[in-house]
Amino acid sequence: MLLELQQVIVKPGQQMLLKDISWQQLENILEELGEKRAARVSYSNGWLELMVPLPEHEKDKEIIGDLVKILLEELDIDFEPLGSTTLKNELMKQAVEPDACFYIKNCAAVIGKKHIDLNIIPPPDLAIEIDITSRTYFDNYEMLGVPELWRYTQNGLQINLLEQGKYIEANFSPNFPNIPIIELVNEYVQQTLNVGRSQAIRAFKNWIKNNL
Template sequence: MLLELKRLSVPPGQRVLLHEVNWQEFELILDELGEHRSARIAYDNGILEIMTPLPEHEAAKEIIGDLVKALLEELDIEFLTLGSTTFKNQVMFKGIEPDQCFYIQNELAIRGKKRLDLTVDPPPDLALEIDITSRTHPSIYQALGVPELWGFEQGKLQINLLQADKYVVSTNSLIFPEIPLVEAIPQYLEQSRTAGRNTTIKAFRQWVRKLAGDS
């Protein structure tokens, strides 16, 4: 299988599914693929998906991630972002690489750790998935216990909150309950395509400061 993976080429926007992959094979495949790669993986009870994102997927991921970072900084909330880190739980036979993820409430619990083990460590507080290529696996995030999952698809932001082990769509973020992000994130992402990244982030920061000052 490893020899086959070396020959594997997944075009941007496409995915490959491997069936009957046991946990040891999954770990070997992760090692073979390496950390510095464009492909993303998802593993669910023996089925492994390997997907290569489109360029527009990566652009949206970066801008939305930067907006969340700016929001956390303006609200003076400590956080740690781990990008597309592989999160896995051998007991559950689950593994996922979000487009972006944040430790916020649980930042202190994992601060300084070089490796995470979700059988003992908490999952990210917030995960982001850009769904341009229909690659979102809410069932994996649910099983891993990620409290908040944002999905961005076709210009719209959907906020999913974990309640009784199931995601429920919400109009507000649990982490940022006073900020109307469902409307704001798509607007500022669209603005970045014409005004540029720095101008957009600066405008977003000013908007957050005004909201914080009015509240």
């Protein structure tokens, strides 16, 4: 007996792994799950992972995404934020949904696009993963060619840059040169926990005003 996807329940903070999933099955699953689903999807060579984040995961995702947007706006840099858009490449049999992603240098390539097909357009310049309750596997992002991947864990922000097809850890962000982005993200995410989002964002804007 085949199970319907709607019969499958994945609790927050848990993951489900399915094997031998074809590309067409993946497309059908994404369509059935819909755009406003709680579960996030990662697919690689027939393996499909479904994960439902915990509330603390979502809070970190939102604040880090807000910090990036504010910084880009204050620097007067054009960008397109695509959130958890599904990044897909059928030829490579890869698909992944970051917690957040940004087109910066290549922002013109996605203006007006409703679906992101990496067979046709370049990958996002920056992807962000929150690894509070799970661990990001780099393979998808490496194969899709995402040049910069941020991982935020309980130990803080880690920046990974793609070099010759593999990620290496770095202490700077090419998208924010000469800005101590690791220290800033770590400090203001912590401030959000201590004093709340509004005060932390105001303090971050003051830092920008006084230092940039």
